[in-house]
């Protein structure tokens with residue numbers, strides 16, 4: 001069609017886009033950059049636009065979590081869109097341009113974490129069996145909006161989404177990361193910022209490594225010196241720090257509000273110099289070692305033959321379990337090179353009983369498979385497949401954290417400014433190109449609870465340094481946990497990840513600009 005007059009051209013453009021977005025507005029929902037990749041997307045070729053008349057509707061009688069989610073979405077969208085979205089719970093019906101969050105009954109395919117997103121040119125509805133599914137659905141909504149939505153300052157819009165239906169649910173129920181706050185301490189605000197970043201990618205577990213040789217990071221009221229002394233330093237001799245029980249509980253709630261479960265880890269019998277340095281009586285020779293600020297491992301052990309040690313473990317596990325609604329307590333168990341194997345086995349067997357007595361299931365690094373695992377125990381495969389296979393032979397489930405793919409503290413390459421490389425150099429494609437269900441033939445899909453990407457903190461001491469190692473590998477780990485392996489392909493994924501570069505840039509995330517990703521960045 002040849003148009004002479006600019007007025008006619010403008011009218012034609014408006015007709016093309018339904019009188020709202022620009023002519024270039026995408027109208028194909030299937031052309032999205034959602035991470036993790038959703039199960040199914042059906043496009044219907046029109047556009048839905050949020051306007052200043054839009055609001056977020058929740059039907060009366062919905063659980064309080066839905067109001068939290070509605071406000072979470074409004075707080076996310078309002079600063080950048082300026083639309084002043086309100087959360088409406090008074091029974092008024094949603095109209096044109098409104099968002100509806102709702103719970104459905106018995107959409108079995110969606111499970112507890114899945115959602116259905118139905119977008120027409122008049123409305124956008126997120127529905128799920130459980131609030132967690134609705135929360136995951138709004139992350140997808142945010143990712144369908146222009147990347148400027150991630151800004152915390154007013155942007156121009158238009159705030160348009162292509163129409164269609166998305167049905168989505170996770171491959172694995174456990175999609176986690178681990179933060180080592182013992183080698184270097186990261187305060188509550190750092191952890192909460194991290195939790196909000198995890199929510200963007202539908203991660204649902206944060207495992208906190210709360211104790212090690214270099215530091216004890218959680219207040220234990222019956223053993224106050226653990227933090228008064230053991231929390232006072234860190235790798236390199238810095239001031240360390242610790243969470244009071246109030247701060248820990250606040251982190252647990254902050255995470256739970258975002259449908260993320262905290263799993264606390266007290267690493268034992270090895271990796272215990274901070275505890276041993278805090279209480280002479282915990283040491284076999286009655287002498288407390290000096291605080292340790294190096295990065296060696298395997299030199300420390302609790303006195304596995306002393307009854308005081310088991311009182312200590314019971315007190316610690318009891319206090320932390322009482323603050324932790326999640327079903328798991330992580331007992332560590334790795335690198336106990338200074339513990340005789342028969343003493344180690346006896347210790348792990350007793351600690352499993354203690355943890356069970358406080359109503360928690362045990363997770364431990366793969367070495368715990370040498371013990372007699374209690375029902376429900378989970379073996380976290382990190383270094384030795386033979387240990388994990390031993391766990392499977394005892395009927396235990398496996399949490400996949402293979403160090404050569406999932407260790408976020410590994411350098412990307414020899415030029416990486418932070419990280420280690422004892423396991424491997426892990427570029428962004430290496431972090432993505434693995435299938436938990438086929439990595440170890442003897443560990444099959446039904447043995448696996450999920451995946452977790454640990455970030456050890458020997459070489460990082462600030463939030464920005466941590467972000468450099470975490471991003472952009474984290475979205476890939478999230479997809480490994482959420483999306484079926486047969487749907488995943490690096491060459492397709494890297495183009496979606498590239499568009500997330502703009503989002504990470506706007507959120508001021510200090511991500512590594514891997515040369516393997518065709519980034520679309522502003523001003524770089």
Ligand code: IFG
Pocket residue numbers: 297334335365382407409420456
């Ligand atoms: N292995 C140790 C960690 C940490 C890590 C650094 C495990 C289970 C090497 N144990 O990984 O404490 O030092 O990459």
